[in-house]
Amino acid sequence: MLVKSDIFKIGSAIPRADALSKVTGQEKYAADYYSPNFVWAAVKRAGVPHARLKSIAVEAARKLPGVLSVLTHKDLPGSNRQGIIFKDQPVLVDAKIRHCGDAIVLVLAEDKPTLNKALHLINFDYEPLPAIFDPEKALEERAPLVHENNPDGNLLQHISVKVGDVKEAFLECTTIIEGSFEVPFQEHAYLETEAGWAYLAEDGRLVIVASTQTPFRDRFEIASALGLNIDKIRVIAPYLGGAFGGKDGLTVQSLLALAALNSQGRPVKMWWDREESFLAGVKRLPARMYYRLGAKADGTLHALDCRLYFDTGPYAHLSSEIMALAMEHAGGPYRIPHTSIKGWCAYTNNPPGGPFRGFGVPQVTAAMEQMIDMLAAKLKMDPLEIRRQNAVRQGDRNCVGVTLVNSTGALDCLETLAAHPLWQERKKWKESAGPFKLRGVGLTCMAHGSGYGPVIPDEANAKIELTDEGKLRIFCGVSDMGQGNASTCLQIAGDILGQDADSMELILPDTDRSLPSGSASASRCTYTYGNALIRAAQAFKQRLFERASTLLMIPTSDDLSLIPGGIRHLPSGKEVPLSQLAQLMDPSERTCTHYYRAPVAQEKLELHSSSKVFGLPHILFSYAAHLTYLEVDELTGEIEIKTYLSVSDCGRVINPQIYEQQIQGGIAQGLGYALSEDFIVEEGKGLTPDLSTYIIPTTLDVPEMVSIPVEIDEPTGPFGLKGIGEISINGPLPAVANALADACGIRVSRSPFTPERVLSAMKEKAPHEVKP
Amino acid sequence: MPSDRRVIDILREDLNLTGTKEGCGAGECGGCTILVDGESRLSCLMLAAQLEGRSVTTIEGIASEDRLHPLQEAFVEHGAVQCGFCIPGMVLSAVDLLQRNPNPTRMEIRQGLSGNLCRCTGYQKIVDAVKAGALKIK
Numbered sequence: 001m002l003v004k005s006d007i008f009k010i011g012s013a014i015p016r017a018d019a020l021s022k023v024t025g026q027e028k029y030a031a032d033y034y035s036p037n038f039v040w041a042a043v044k045r046a047g048v049p050h051a052r053l054k055s056i057a058v059e060a061a062r063k064l065p066g067v068l069s070v071l072t073h074k075d076l077p078g079s080n081r082q083g084i085i086f087k088d089q090p091v092l093v094d095a096k097i098r099h100c101g102d103a104i105v106l107v108l109a110e111d112k113p114t115l116n117k118a119l120h121l122i123n124f125d126y127e128p129l130p131a132i133f134d135p136e137k138a139l140e141e142r143a144p145l146v147h148e149n150n151p152d153g154n155l156l157q158h159i160s161v162k163v164g165d166v167k168e169a170f171l172e173c174t175t176i177i178e179g180s181f182e183v184p185f186q187e188h189a190y191l192e193t194e195a196g197w198a199y200l201a202e203d204g205r206l207v208i209v210a211s212t213q214t215p216f217r218d219r220f221e222i223a224s225a226l227g228l229n230i231d232k233i234r235v236i237a238p239y240l241g242g243a244f245g246g247k248d249g250l251t252v253q254s255l256l257a258l259a260a261l262n263s264q265g266r267p268v269k270m271w272w273d274r275e276e277s278f279l280a281g282v283k284r285l286p287a288r289m290y291y292r293l294g295a296k297a298d299g300t301l302h303a304l305d306c307r308l309y310f311d312t313g314p315y316a317h318l319s320s321e322i323m324a325l326a327m328e329h330a331g332g333p334y335r336i337p338h339t340s341i342k343g344w345c346a347y348t349n350n351p352p353g354g355p356f357r358g359f360g361v362p363q364v365t366a367a368m369e370q371m372i373d374m375l376a377a378k379l380k381m382d383p384l385e386i387r388r389q390n391a392v393r394q395g396d397r398n399c400v401g402v403t404l405v406n407s408t409g410a411l412d413c414l415e416t417l418a419a420h421p422l423w424q425e426r427k428k429w430k431e432s433a434g435p436f437k438l439r440g441v442g443l444t445c446m447a448h449g450s451g452y453g454p455v456i457p458d459e460a461n462a463k464i465e466l467t468d469e470g471k472l473r474i475f476c477g478v479s480d481m482g483q484g485n486a487s488t489c490l491q492i493a494g495d496i497l498g499q500d501a502d503s504m505e506l507i508l509p510d511t512d513r514s515l516p517s518g519s520a521s522a523s524r525c526t527y528t529y530g531n532a533l534i535r536a537a538q539a540f541k542q543r544l545f546e547r548a549s550t551l552l553m554i555p556t557s558d559d560l561s562l563i564p565g566g567i568r569h570l571p572s573g574k575e576v577p578l579s580q581l582a583q584l585m586d587p588s589e590r591t592c593t594h595y596y597r598a599p600v601a602q603e604k605l606e607l608h609s610s611s612k613v614f615g616l617p618h619i620l621f622s623y624a625a626h627l628t629y630l631e632v633d634e635l636t637g638e639i640e641i642k643t644y645l646s647v648s649d650c651g652r653v654i655n656p657q658i659y660e661q662q663i664q665g666g667i668a669q670g671l672g673y674a675l676s677e678d679f680i681v682e683e684g685k686g687l688t689p690d691l692s693t694y695i696i697p698t699t700l701d702v703p704e705m706v707s708i709p710v711e712i713d714e715p716t717g718p719f720g721l722k723g724i725g726e727i728s729i730n731g732p733l734p735a736v737a738n739a740l741a742d743a744c745g746i747r748v749s750r751s752p753f754t755p756e757r758v759l760s761a762m763k764e765k766a767p768h769e770v771k772p
Numbered sequence: 773m774p775s776d777r778r779v780i781d782i783l784r785e786d787l788n789l790t791g792t793k794e795g796c797g798a799g800e801c802g803g804c805t806i807l808v809d810g811e812s813r814l815s816c817l818m819l820a821a822q823l824e825g826r827s828v829t830t831i832e833g834i835a836s837e838d839r840l841h842p843l844q845e846a847f848v849e850h851g852a853v854q855c856g857f858c859i860p861g862m863v864l865s866a867v868d869l870l871q872r873n874p875n876p877t878r879m880e881i882r883q884g885l886s887g888n889l890c891r892c893t894g895y896q897k898i899v900d901a902v903k904a905g906a907l908k909i910k
Contacts (some may be wrong), residue, residue: 025791
């Protein structure tokens, strides 16, 4: 029979609780709901990047047999505006189309072929408007306006942070390096595309099952967009088939809600196909970054000036927050006494920008880590040495001037990497390249701040129940999108409450049953919910002991111990089953909840901004150092990554298997961002609209990876841990760029580093070398 | 049923076997992999008529009554499952691979599974699992 872990000890690599149901195909995702009388729903999308909507012709579609309903903005109650901070996105376009994926008409039909026919029969009349596709150009005076009523034109947000006196400081530098870098859109490409299921329950409440990272917040957005009472909306989040930020916020939910209100009582299914996901889903914000870095003769960093331009596309989403987090990491994990960091986030008619694992940090890490290597090269310093010299320690200030009060393992990561055979033996490896191959190694060091920052409360409400059968029902309040936090909840509860897989049950987020616990994002899932859960479990343990000592007629609960399914009095050996204990407890006593709010930075940043800044500064950072072995083919420009080493400080490791899962997965996505994921947009239209044109890594594109944890206890973290979900995706692009420079002396300023770009750069550098 | 109904729709909608997943509908991702007469096929590209006289095995069918398939056990034990959406297709591709090559090297495993996309794992633990599964089968 399958190996089952009986003891959920913190620190052990027990297999995940959800693995069994997933490996047998039993687990139901939001995309897996069907019923005998369900209805399909889908939207007709704009297909043009910027236009005034004049009229919509739906009659032909409405008349088609098998079509239940064809809805436009006219059929929408409520504000018809959704959005997380700014409600600037229509559910169905009423006046203006702002990107090719804007939804215009919602159709409900009996089956897919009818649905597709109906969508084809819908036409709309529009007046094309001049469009804008470049974030820097969008800020110029005569640029076409994406939101005419925005007083700042196409500017969503401008933030400027200064520390010290950067102008003076550059005069004191002996070496100054300048660089500019451009990073593109990145598509999440989760295997389960946006999907959901909705129906009106008998009591008139709307039930929505969705692949969502934000079930609680979704209710607010849906209620506001459709003019509904929030109490009438229930959102359930099953396991997601991947999300990585792309399901943070509304995707199908408001459309499903509207559909369910118009489906004559029948359940509705919406499932975006891959092309629709590419067209309409949010993407990593492209960025253009201009850096100027100065150092003293001995390699001490002294001054940093950077200007960052982010492209949010048509809607605000969380782009201002993404830029804020990027700015906080723009200087990397280094001590730099004088900085000026400026960011502009602009609206364009490009595809919509939004959260993607890393949330702005991959973009700036790509720039800063290349700058460090360029500086090292100019100073003839070893790239590890210059990083070691400048790496922050606990108590130092980061590049926006905030003191690093919590555990700061940057140096420990670098030192662990330095001692590793892969670093020690790098020269030997490089020298043994085969014919027409050049080899290089690339190093990066990075930080990643977790949580929401000082404004939006980063809070969770944990809940545990003792069922009348005596099982411990653990509520996972935060969506599990594959990162394993649900399983970790069981491990935490099992450890504290002494239970095993058979004596516990897991409930996934359901706004009717679990308590608000925030989004599955910001590397906060286990940190914040885990802290709440530990406190709930400890409080519950006390209560169970008190009741047990009454039942056992013993004076204190001191000698009691929880065992799977029961409580044992150690001196006498007497046991009481939890099922019996449950019968003697009032139902109100059988539930235990606990609130936790993550601490925030006490310091106030000196910054200027065009509108309110959320999410800056942070107070808790994870750290990592990466090393990659790269081989480039001189004839084809093709890069092969031979080995990848990551050393990470994410606090203590609760489950080594889950730790590696997160690190390895992030590295793979980072390698795709670096090498093959070329998201091409022309005049607002995506030219890589599916998985045959947008290439994500396969088994043959990701090397064997070594991931080593540096376990520095983080006292504020549950069992000493810090966030781990995002940090590893920050390393690969600059590691690859640095390795490429090491191999053949070239840097490609625009990623991904496709063979064409590499070959062009090689030819530019050495045009006289004739290659067959 | 219409002879041009997609096999993946027959499985998921008509037979309520939602273990087989659709990730792209275009044969790119491998998520819809099933076994037809024991060989791996992409069900999103197959039509009903192609199943005439053939046997089909989906992820729901590879465990025995009281025991998981050794590959399923290995996937669980080695942490190869994260979001899990690619897993049914991945496991069936691995079943097919091990039938043809019962003792593959890590590189041969990677080659055999190169038609199955995964966005969560970075593949390493999947390769670990298939390697371990191969030993279990022996």
